[in-house]
Amino acid sequence: MLIAVILALALGTYAFRLAGVVLRDRLVLPDEVSRLLPMAAATLLAALAATAALTEAGAFAGVARPVGVLVGAVLAWRRAPFVVVVVAAAGTAALLRLLGVP
Amino acid sequence: MLRDAAAIALACGVVGASFGAVALAAGLPIPAIVAMSTLVFAGGSQFMAVGLIAAGSPLAAVFAGLLLNARHLPFGLALGDTLGQRWRDRLLGSHLMTDESTAFALAQPDPAGRRRVFWLTGIPIFLAWNIGTVLGVLLATRVGDPTRLGVDAAFPAGLLALLLPSLRSAETRRVALVGAAVALVATPLLPAGLPVLLALAGLGVLLLPRPRREPAC
Numbered sequence: 001m002l003i004a005v006i007l008a009l010a011l012g013t014y015a016f017r018l019a020g021v022v023l024r025d026r027l028v029l030p031d032e033v034s035r036l037l038p039m040a041a042a043t044l045l046a047a048l049a050a051t052a053a054l055t056e057a058g059a060f061a062g063v064a065r066p067v068g069v070l071v072g073a074v075l076a077w078r079r080a081p082f083v084v085v086v087v088a089a090a091g092t093a094a095l096l097r098l099l100g101v102p
Numbered sequence: 103m104l105r106d107a108a109a110i111a112l113a114c115g116v117v118g119a120s121f122g123a124v125a126l127a128a129g130l131p132i133p134a135i136v137a138m139s140t141l142v143f144a145g146g147s148q149f150m151a152v153g154l155i156a157a158g159s160p161l162a163a164v165f166a167g168l169l170l171n172a173r174h175l176p177f178g179l180a181l182g183d184t185l186g187q188r189w190r191d192r193l194l195g196s197h198l199m200t201d202e203s204t205a206f207a208l209a210q211p212d213p214a215g216r217r218r219v220f221w222l223t224g225i226p227i228f229l230a231w232n233i234g235t236v237l238g239v240l241l242a243t244r245v246g247d248p249t250r251l252g253v254d255a256a257f258p259a260g261l262l263a264l265l266l267p268s269l270r271s272a273e274t275r276r277v278a279l280v281g282a283a284v285a286l287v288a289t290p291l292l293p294a295g296l297p298v299l300l301a302l303a304g305l306g307v308l309l310l311p312r313p314r315r316e317p318a319c
Contacts, residue, residue, distance in 0.1 A: 005151065006134060006138050006141065007141070009138075009142050009151055009163070009167045009171075010141035010142045012164070012167075014197060016175045017177070017178055017199045018192070019175055019178060020175045020182070021178040021179075021182055021185050021192050021195070024183070025182070033176075034176045037172050037175070037176060038173050039277050039278075040169060040170075040302060040305060041169070041172075041268075042265060042268040042274050042277070043282075044150065044166055044169060044281075044299075044301060045146055045278075046279065046301070047281050047286075047304075049258045049261040049265065050282035051282075051286060052257055052258040054286060058290050058294070059290065065252075065254050065258075066255075067255075069258045069262070071259075072256070072259025072262065076262050076263040081113075082117060085262075085263045086260045087256075089252065089259030089260075090255055090259075092255065094250060094251050094252035
């Protein structure tokens with residue numbers, strides 16, 4: 001099952017990439033579509049980030065994780081490097097758990 | 103230019119390492135993690151797929167991942183003459199197409215520069231992404247329980263960091279925020295995977311009348 005998921009994703013992604021290169025003379029995407037695709041991508045990622053930050057198996061994910069993510073989000077907004085964002089988020093959550101926060 | 107290429111490759115290596123660690127924490131077998139980075143080679147969709155596979159909805163993983171990667175189609179249209187007419191270059195170059203290599207190439211004024219920069223960024227990014235993934239997996243196998251280290255908080259924070267550049271557009275921000283809210287409300291009600299897909303309803307915001315004053319950024 002897992003291998004099928006990976007192959008489907010890999011082949012589909014490659015098809016999108018190659019199709020644009022090959023079809024460039026014959027295909028003109030409507031402006032609306034070119035505008036919507038990046039927005040749809042951003043929306044999916046935002047939804048994944050929000051649900052992964054706040055929920056666990058359909059219920060609230062506790063305190064340590066959301067606070068850690070918040071610290072990372074603020075750093076990211078202030079244009080901190082990616083490593084700093086990720087390490088600060090993980091470090092905050094780990095520290096809170098060490099202190100007994102769920 | 104070489105310095106820029108090296109910097110972006112290094113950054114991709116770090117994101118790749120966090121992908122390796124997150125995927126291992128999510129319970130994916132190591133060969134699957136490595137295969138994903140080599141064969142799919144599209145960061146956002148890999149994180150998305152791991153999240154949804156771990157939640158137990160593989161179909162949503164494929165669907166959301168492909169929707170995410172549909173943006174490569176317009177990239178390819180824009181890069182067409184950069185990759186030239188030779189099939190070897192087209193087949194290979196297509197796989198190296200990422201947000202970063204596309205943006206760097208298209209920033210060049212002339213076709214020869216675009217071609218050179220595309221390969222000069224695409225190849226190092228591919229290598230760094232895959233080496234990063236392996237290093238991330240290795241690091242994660244050494245530390246034991248990932249929750250104790252806060253890996254579960256690193257994942258959404260990393261996603262947000264990847265996402266922020268596109269959220270600086272006010273329109274995208276509105277759509278994404280509404281979509282994320284829809285997904286959150288739907289999470290206790292629907293099976294895993296569906297809430298994230300339902301977030302696309304956020305695109306409906308575009309149908310509303312525009313606010314009279316658009317913010318500056």
